[in-house]
Amino acid sequence: MALGPRLDLRQSQSLVMTPQLQQAIKLLALSNLELESYLAEALEGNPLLDAAPGDRDGPADEAQEEATDAPPPTAEPPDTDQALSSDAGTADDLDVDFAEERFHHDSASDSVGLSGEGEAIDFDSFAEQDGTLHDHLLAQVGETFGGMEAAVAQQLVALIDEAGYLRADLAELAQRLGVPLALIESVLGAVQGFDPSGVGARDLAECIAIQAREADRYDPAMATMIAHLDLVAKGAFPQLKRICGVDDEDLADMIRELRAYDPKPGLRFGGSAVQAVVPDLYVRRTAAGWAVEVNSSTLPRLLVNRRYYTELAKGAAAKNKTWLSEQLAGANWLVRALDQRQRTIVKVANEIVKQQEGFFLSGVAHMRPLTLRQVAEAIGMHESTVSRVTSNKYLSCARGLFELKYFFSSGISATDGDGAVSAEAVKSRIKALIDAEDAKAILSDETIAQKLSAEGHDIARRTVVKYREAMGYGSSVQRRRQKALAG
Numbered sequence: 001m002a003l004g005p006r007l008d009l010r011q012s013q014s015l016v017m018t019p020q021l022q023q024a025i026k027l028l029a030l031s032n033l034e035l036e037s038y039l040a041e042a043l044e045g046n047p048l049l050d051a052a053p054g055d056r057d058g059p060a061d062e063a064q065e066e067a068t069d070a071p072p073p074t075a076e077p078p079d080t081d082q083a084l085s086s087d088a089g090t091a092d093d094l095d096v097d098f099a100e101e102r103f104h105h106d107s108a109s110d111s112v113g114l115s116g117e118g119e120a121i122d123f124d125s126f127a128e129q130d131g132t133l134h135d136h137l138l139a140q141v142g143e144t145f146g147g148m149e150a151a152v153a154q155q156l157v158a159l160i161d162e163a164g165y166l167r168a169d170l171a172e173l174a175q176r177l178g179v180p181l182a183l184i185e186s187v188l189g190a191v192q193g194f195d196p197s198g199v200g201a202r203d204l205a206e207c208i209a210i211q212a213r214e215a216d217r218y219d220p221a222m223a224t225m226i227a228h229l230d231l232v233a234k235g236a237f238p239q240l241k242r243i244c245g246v247d248d249e250d251l252a253d254m255i256r257e258l259r260a261y262d263p264k265p266g267l268r269f270g271g272s273a274v275q276a277v278v279p280d281l282y283v284r285r286t287a288a289g290w291a292v293e294v295n296s297s298t299l300p301r302l303l304v305n306r307r308y309y310t311e312l313a314k315g316a317a318a319k320n321k322t323w324l325s326e327q328l329a330g331a332n333w334l335v336r337a338l339d340q341r342q343r344t345i346v347k348v349a350n351e352i353v354k355q356q357e358g359f360f361l362s363g364v365a366h367m368r369p370l371t372l373r374q375v376a377e378a379i380g381m382h383e384s385t386v387s388r389v390t391s392n393k394y395l396s397c398a399r400g401l402f403e404l405k406y407f408f409s410s411g412i413s414a415t416d417g418d419g420a421v422s423a424e425a426v427k428s429r430i431k432a433l434i435d436a437e438d439a440k441a442i443l444s445d446e447t448i449a450q451k452l453s454a455e456g457h458d459i460a461r462r463t464v465v466k467y468r469e470a471m472g473y474g475s476s477v478q479r480r481r482q483k484a485l486a487g
Contacts, residue, residue, distance in 0.1 A: 281293065
């Protein structure tokens with residue numbers, strides 16, 4: 001074997017993640033609201049990108065179209081699915097006609113709530129902005145205290161959580177502020193008299209006791225019951241009667257009164273603003289079948305301003321022309337990539353609707369088992385692409401608003417061997433059985449499994465337990481106690 005330098009030729013295949021490919025993958029996983037923020041940054045960073053004015057679906061001004069519309073793309077944008085799967089096909093044309101009248105509106109709400117100028121009214125602007133719990137308490141501090149006591153009260157309010165509970169050690173707080181512990185306890189006693197009743201408590205028993213005192217119902221029997229809330233939760237009524245020294249009628253009255261108190265008084269006040277879920281897709285049933293439409297109301301329609309590019313390129317230095325060419329290429333690619341994204345999302349959604357047509361027609365009881373692989377094979381895409389498309393995206397239909405991931409679930413085999421039923425359908429049936437059970441005939445997990453088996457679902461008791469706990473239902477013993485308390 002000779003030793004020495006030599007040249008060898010080798011051929012290999014590898015996946016190169018170009019910046020554009022990485023961006024295309026990122027676009028697929030974004031929801032409409034996230035994409036809106038992304039496009040806002042793109043509009044700010046690229047001077048050749050413009051948002052179409054006026055109605056996105058209506059025809060733009062002829063001169064504006066001439067000035068800003070990009071020419072028909074000569075090449076497809078980077079297909080992320082082809083990069084992930086060698087046998088993936090190219091995207092087919094959309095099987096929906098966006099020029100039809102049924103796609104004129106993004107939702108039913110677009111046809112109502114218009115101002116005199118034809119612009120949609122922002123109903124959210126009429127909503128009253130509720131103050132937070134801390135704002136409400138600080139206002140009462142200003143009316144009640146002054147000097148050192150006001151400073152201590154402000155510190156206490158800052159340590160109260162959204163539910164209204166004080167999460168602090170008084171001794172540590174006194175040491176940190178350099179004040180006597182007695183002053184801290186005195187100020188806390190006054191804060192616990194603030195509205196809402198029960199605020200400033202350090203545990204549930206203290207919260208309930210504060211409310212009982214304000215209602216003038218904190219007698220020895222009620223105090224004893226509040227001190228033994230664990231027995232109330234267990235439904236140990238004979239033991240409670242003996243400890244409190246009351247009969248059945250008095251105990252029932254005390255429990256009803258106990259249930260009327262608010263265990264989390266701070267939640268009456270608004271905390272951080274709740275972000276409403278905006279659907280990314282709309283599904284409607286038409287005479288021709290199911291129509292799937294992308295919600296474009298939250299997305300600007302991007303245009304490439306070629307006229308501006310021409311003006312800037314005149315007389316520009318070579319370095320500036322290179323930069324302008326890069327911006328133009330980036331703008332053209334982003335417009336095409338967005339179009340490819342919409343096509344991919346609609347293609348996946350159409351297949352989901354096709355596979356789960358029973359759900360859209362008759363409800364969750366008719367859902368079928370469905371996996372990402374099934375959808376991917378049906379539409380000729382990679383499984384990871386389908387996973388990205390269905391992440392953080394919501395579908396609005398006549399039955400409500402659902403995350404696309406909701407339609408994928410494992411299957412429960414049938415006892416007769418004829419097909420399978422979705423796990424969501426089984427959960428729905430378990431929920432119906434528990435909701436309909438009588439207080440004197442609570443169903444055990446084994447009984448529920450037997451009923452489901454009689455209905456054709458081959459399901460084990462441990463699976464019933466798993467589904468029941470996932471839906472937030474307690475065991476048969478816990479449900480019996482809850483119904484006894486409710487009675």
